[in-house]
Amino acid sequence: MTKTILRALAGETLPTPPIWMMRQAGRYLPEYRATRAEAGDFLSLCYNPELAAEVTLQPIRRYGFDAAILFADILLLPQALGVDLWFVTGEGPRMTTVTTDAEFDKLGRGDMIHDTLNPVYETVRILSRELPKETTLIGFAGAPWTVATYMIAGQGTKDQGPAHALKAENRALFEKLIDRLTESTIDYLSKQVEAGAEVVKIFDSWAGSLKGEDFERYALEPARIITKEMKARFPDLPVIAFPRQAGDKYVGFHAATGADCVALDDSVTPEWAAQNVQPGGCVQGNLASSHMVTGGDALVSETRRVVQAFSKGPHIFNLGHGITPDADPENVKLMIDTVRETA
Numbered sequence: 554m555t556k557t558i559l560r561a562l563a564g565e566t567l568p569t570p571p572i573w574m575m576r577q578a579g580r581y582l583p584e585y586r587a588t589r590a591e592a593g594d595f596l597s598l599c600y601n602p603e604l605a606a607e608v609t610l611q612p613i614r615r616y617g618f619d620a621a622i623l624f625a626d627i628l629l630l631p632q633a634l635g636v637d638l639w640f641v642t643g644e645g646p647r648m649t650t651v652t653t654d655a656e657f658d659k660l661g662r663g664d665m666i667h668d669t670l671n672p673v674y675e676t677v678r679i680l681s682r683e684l685p686k687e688t689t690l691i692g693f694a695g696a697p698w699t700v701a702t703y704m705i706a707g708q709g710t711k712d713q714g715p716a717h718a719l720k721a722e723n724r725a726l727f728e729k730l731i732d733r734l735t736e737s738t739i740d741y742l743s744k745q746v747e748a749g750a751e752v753v754k755i756f757d758s759w760a761g762s763l764k765g766e767d768f769e770r771y772a773l774e775p776a777r778i779i780t781k782e783m784k785a786r787f788p789d790l791p792v793i794a795f796p797r798q799a800g801d802k803y804v805g806f807h808a809a810t811g812a813d814c815v816a817l818d819d820s821v822t823p824e825w826a827a828q829n830v831q832p833g834g835c836v837q838g839n840l841a842s843s844h845m846v847t848g849g850d851a852l853v854s855e856t857r858r859v860v861q862a863f864s865k866g867p868h869i870f871n872l873g874h875g876i877t878p879d880a881d882p883e884n885v886k887l888m889i890d891t892v893r894e895t896a
């Protein structure tokens with residue numbers, strides 16, 4: 554029997570949508586916090602295959618999600634290209650910037666990324682042995698634009714101002730960076746698939762700040778190239794694209810990129826997306842993650858609404874963005890029970 558997530562990704566409408574959750578291994582879980590403390594810090598956890606596999610498995614054991622997502626981070630790739638990366642507690646990632654040709658020229662390329670990323674592939678190998686046979690293993694990478702926004706600013710930003718500024722001031726350098734990230738992302742994802750990832754997801758968290766032609770060039774086009782090359786190398790590999798906050802640009806994203814599934818954030822209604830995006834293929838999403846904090850009747854009614862809106866086509870139930878550290882683990886259970894009862 555084919556795994557439910559793979560069936561949905563192949564375009565099948567299932568009686569109950571398969572479920573997983575962005576950031577399902579995370580700080581809202583006491584067992585995650587304990588393992589992270591054992592590892593020392595977040596990056597040490599990412600590079601410790603035994604412990605990274607352990608935190609990936611924790612939400613599977615607790616909730617029986619239909620998919621596990623590799624525990625790692627989108628910023629490991631720039632680190633593998635040679636930038637310094639660290640996390641400031643309570644604030645987020647920091648890295649050395651790439652805003653000049655000289656800084657760009659110091660970046661690595663080709664197979665050298667694997668020296669740093671080998672522990673991630675080892676995590677994938679452990680997981681493909683240890684996951685329950687019905688659970689799908691999802692590998693992932695950041696989309697070039699989103700990763701570039703962190704590399705250019707040296708940290709997270711509200712409006713991706715520094716990346717937009719570099720794009721305006723030195724478009725040739727900006728485009729070289731996007732191209733280098735596109736190439737390295739293909740190499741990185743390929744190694745994850747060779748190690749046992751069954752699906753790959755491309756996270757473009759800041760796609761929504763690209764407007765007009767910039768969206769086509771720097772969100773859609775890299776997703777198309779990555780998808781095309783991954784499918785050339787691995788013909789049966791399903792690809793999930795997440796151009797977060799794309800709004801009306803979600804329409805036609807499957808066809809334009811070749812992605813099997815488009816993940817939706819919660820700024821679009823499920824009714825609108827069912828009508829305008831789901832005809833293109835499988836969709837994933839899109840309950841607001843705040844319900845995992847607030848719970849109650851609203852959680853139940855909004856979960857039912859998402860399930861019902863997408864019930865006539867291929868759908869993978871998920872949140873619209875990652876679960877937050879202040880979420881209540883009991884609310885996750887309530888969401889899963891509601892999905893499985895509603896369908």
Ligand SMILES: Cc1c2[nH]c(c1CCC(=O)O)Cc1[nH]c(c(CCC(=O)O)c1C)Cc1[nH]c(c(CCC(=O)O)c1C)Cc1[nH]c(c(C)c1CCC(=O)O)C2
Pocket residue numbers: 574575576577578579580589595622623624625626627628644645646693695709756758875
């Ligand atoms: C932009 C981005 C990043 N990382 C990621 C994105 C794209 C998705 C999104 O928009 O959320 C993706 C990511 N990050 C993480 C995963 C693992 C898989 C999963 O469970 O979803 C995935 C898929 C673990 C993580 N990545 C991070 C944590 C929290 C770190 C900790 O335990 O202290 C986890 C579990 C840290 C991280 N990593 C990043 C930031 C901005 C932060 C700090 C914010 C925060 O603290 O939540 C970069």
